[in-house]
Amino acid sequence: MDNLPNIHPGEILFEEFMGPLSISQNKLARDIGVQPIRINQIIHGKRSITADTALRLGRYFGTSVGFWLGLQADYDVEKALVSLGSRLEEEVAILNATPVAAVAPYDQGRVAVVAFGASKCV
Numbered sequence: 134m135d136n137l138p139n140i141h142p143g144e145i146l147f148e149e150f151m152g153p154l155s156i157s158q159n160k161l162a163r164d165i166g167v168q169p170i171r172i173n174q175i176i177h178g179k180r181s182i183t184a185d186t187a188l189r190l191g192r193y194f195g196t197s198v199g200f201w202l203g204l205q206a207d208y209d210v211e212k213a214l215v216s217l218g219s220r221l222e223e224e225v226a227i228l229n230a231t232p233v234a235a236v237a238p239y240d241q242g243r244v245a246v247v248a249f250g251a252s253k254c255v
Contacts, residue, residue: 139208142201142204184198
């Protein structure tokens with residue numbers, strides 16, 4: 134972990150998008166078709182950005198869905214790392230097996246999972 138603060142995606146939404154574009158919570162909510170409370174809770178760090186919200190924000194601001202979901206995932210992982218602390222190393226052993234599982238693209242969107250010499254389609 135580094136020393137940078139863990140910034141909730143709602144803060145980025147507010148500081149980097151809504152503020153510079155002078156978009157109010159009510160306007161954003163109305164424009165993307167959600168209740169204003171959802172936007173309020175997100176920008177105050179009390180609610181996560183869901184796939185539904187990410188789709189709406191991505192379309193509205195011209196960003197990728199992955200941008201918003203990535204911000205949320207990064208925030209959640211950092212929060213979990215802080216919460217777990219050294220317990221992660223104490224409670225979870227590292228699997229000592231080779232080869233390491235590999236995931237590769239396979240046949241029109243399905244994924245081939247190859248692990249320990251066996252493979253299957255999921």
